[in-house]
Amino acid sequence: MKLAFALAAATIFGTGAYLLLHRDLVRVVLGVVLISQAAVLTLIASGLTRGVAPIYPLTERSMSDPLSQGMALTAIVIGLAVTAFLLVLVLKVVGAFESREIDEVAEDEAEHDAALERRHALEHEEEEAAAR
Amino acid sequence: MTALTLALVIPWAAGIVLALLDGRRALVGWLAVAVLVANLTALVVLAVEVLPDGSVGGTTGNWPAGVGITLRADALGIVFAVLSSLALVAATAHEVLEGVRDRVFPGLVVLLAAGLSGVFVTGDVFDFYVFFELSMAAAYILATYGGTRRELGAALVFTTVNLLGTFLFLLSVAGLYHVTGTLNMAGAAARVADVDPNAAILIAVGFFAAFSVKLGLFPFHFWLPTVYTGARPAVAAILSGGVANIGAYGLLRFGGELLPDELALASTALIVIGSASIIYGGVLAVSRRTSSEMLAYSAVGQVGYVLVAIGIGGPVGFAAAILYSVINSLNKTLLFLTVEMRGAIVGAVFALGALSVAGVPPAGGFVGKLELFRAAIGDPAVLALFLLGSALSFVYVFQIYQFDFWRGERTGSLSRRPQQALVAVVALVVLATGLWPEPLLALSHDAAAVLARAAG
Numbered sequence: 001m002k003l004a005f006a007l008a009a010a011t012i013f014g015t016g017a018y019l020l021l022h023r024d025l026v027r028v029v030l031g032v033v034l035i036s037q038a039a040v041l042t043l044i045a046s047g048l049t050r051g052v053a054p055i056y057p058l059t060e061r062s063m064s065d066p067l068s069q070g071m072a073l074t075a076i077v078i079g080l081a082v083t084a085f086l087l088v089l090v091l092k093v094v095g096a097f098e099s100r101e102i103d104e105v106a107e108d109e110a111e112h113d114a115a116l117e118r119r120h121a122l123e124h125e126e127e128e129a130a131a132r
Numbered sequence: 133m134t135a136l137t138l139a140l141v142i143p144w145a146a147g148i149v150l151a152l153l154d155g156r157r158a159l160v161g162w163l164a165v166a167v168l169v170a171n172l173t174a175l176v177v178l179a180v181e182v183l184p185d186g187s188v189g190g191t192t193g194n195w196p197a198g199v200g201i202t203l204r205a206d207a208l209g210i211v212f213a214v215l216s217s218l219a220l221v222a223a224t225a226h227e228v229l230e231g232v233r234d235r236v237f238p239g240l241v242v243l244l245a246a247g248l249s250g251v252f253v254t255g256d257v258f259d260f261y262v263f264f265e266l267s268m269a270a271a272y273i274l275a276t277y278g279g280t281r282r283e284l285g286a287a288l289v290f291t292t293v294n295l296l297g298t299f300l301f302l303l304s305v306a307g308l309y310h311v312t313g314t315l316n317m318a319g320a321a322a323r324v325a326d327v328d329p330n331a332a333i334l335i336a337v338g339f340f341a342a343f344s345v346k347l348g349l350f351p352f353h354f355w356l357p358t359v360y361t362g363a364r365p366a367v368a369a370i371l372s373g374g375v376a377n378i379g380a381y382g383l384l385r386f387g388g389e390l391l392p393d394e395l396a397l398a399s400t401a402l403i404v405i406g407s408a409s410i411i412y413g414g415v416l417a418v419s420r421r422t423s424s425e426m427l428a429y430s431a432v433g434q435v436g437y438v439l440v441a442i443g444i445g446g447p448v449g450f451a452a453a454i455l456y457s458v459i460n461s462l463n464k465t466l467l468f469l470t471v472e473m474r475g476a477i478v479g480a481v482f483a484l485g486a487l488s489v490a491g492v493p494p495a496g497g498f499v500g501k502l503e504l505f506r507a508a509i510g511d512p513a514v515l516a517l518f519l520l521g522s523a524l525s526f527v528y529v530f531q532i533y534q535f536d537f538w539r540g541e542r543t544g545s546l547s548r549r550p551q552q553a554l555v556a557v558v559a560l561v562v563l564a565t566g567l568w569p570e571p572l573l574a575l576s577h578d579a580a581a582v583l584a585r586a587a588g
Binding site: 020028032038042045047071075089092093096102120 | 265272282309
């Protein structure tokens with residue numbers, strides 16, 4: 001069972017990492033979602049025990065581990081919230097850049113840097129000229 | 133326990149209320165500052181209870197020990213909690229004086245304070261993740277503050293990369309629970325010595341990567357310059373002075389207390405990565421001509437010192453790492469706040485911050501560097517590296533000082549007097565840590581003693 005969980009988590013993490021490296025922003029979000037699911041699977045797998053439901057008062061000795069279920073639930077809820085936020089953020093970015101590609105965002109950044117660089121180079125030349 | 137509860141409940145409850153109010157009104161902004169000051173006061177009261185070597189704690193909801201979530205405030209946690217709270221107060225007051233532009237800003241900063249206080253006083257690994265995610269969620273939204281293309285692009289990068297770091301942390305938490313069978317930090321630290329070394333190293337690497345992303349260390353730094361230059365100055369100050377502390381604290385807590393054997397094993401690797409960070413950050417900062425870009429790369433370089441000190445380890449190394457984290461966080465808060473300011477005393481304030489980054493007396497940075505040199509005294513290569521790093525930082529900060537204040541390249545309107553007075557107060561704190569370093573030195577040694585006791 002552990003092996004199955006490990007394989008599933010590894011496959012999901014790998015797929016998520018692949019999507020994360022994509023240019024399309026929606027795929028990047030999907031990649032983050034998949035990686036969060038891989039983490040949830042690992043949390044469940046970290047406490048795999050077979051037994052009765054752990055309801056107080058405890059009747060039998062062998063009960064299944066409730067803690068990993070609790071952690072997985074918490075992680076799912078937090079994952080849901082950050083996914084919702086990430087989708088809204090992508091929506092705003094798409095609105096602001098009028099593109100779904102991450103390259104456009106990077107290009108904008110690069111243009112800003114290049115403009116700054118040009119301004120500094122110009123200033124530097126002027127200073128040199130003034131010094132001469 | 134009362135102060136501990138108040139430090140968590142005040143910002144949490146007030147944050148929810150403030151998030152519903154219109155933060156652009158000055159009154160709401162000042163309300164947020166008042167809540168942050170209340171949080172800081174509760175933390176300081178807690179610090180007085182805890183120091184020099186006690187700890188305050190308990191289990192939430194009066195559950196029996198081992199069932200409920202444990203809270204535990206000790207010297208190490210409280211130093212970082214007070215420090216982060218201080219940075220948040222300064223940055224929020226600065227932004228309120230400037231005029232808040234977004235209705236959610238004050239509420240988010242207060243919720244961030246709740247998350248940060250929680251991270252530093254929890255005694256439970258999974259609870260750490262929850263508080264961690266609470267503060268990061270607030271930070272993700274804060275990164276969009278301003279709302280132009282630059283901030284949105286920066287926030288997208290920040291959110292994606294840090295979410296990846298968070299999930300790596302969660303994977304390591306699952307691993308730690310699997311091998312030790314407990315989520316309690318003290319319990320896990322006691323049991324981790326019997327764990328299969330291969331598994332423990334994997335878990336340690338996961339934690340290291342997660343906290344390095346947060347801290348912006350060299351191979352994990354790629355998101356940092358975009359975000360720190362793209363975000364508004366107050367947000368950059370909050371991220372570098374408040375949120376980045378999670379990284380330093382996490383490395384110390386999880387490395388020094390939970391996985392000390394793995395930390396000792398990786399000592400050389402940590403020193404190498406830290407050195408790469410120092411050189412890379414320093415060299416790139418020298419080539420920058422705007423103060424925000426210079427500060428962003430300087431942030432990459434300065435955390436390298438913290439990592440090298442952690443790599444050296446032992447009480448002296450840990451104390452140096454804690455002291456340098458405190459001083460670096462104060463420096464960055466001060467300098468990022470002054471990025472878009474102009475005025476009579478802004479130059480003097482910037483110069484003081486610059487002296488502190490370069491490690492020149494009388495500013496606080498000198499004491500930090502002195503402790504680092506003391507920790508590295510047995511290793512000539514590391515000493516030479518520190519000297520080179522300091523020389524680089526001296527060049528880059530004063531180069532920017534020259535551009536901005538002597539040649540007057542800094543544009544923008546004159547800052548108002550209250551705002552200038554605020555940065556002057558922060559500058560005086562930096563100066564005070566340099567002129568009267570004994571309390572801070574004692575504090576860092578108390579905090580490092582926590583780790584030494586845990587290691588037995």
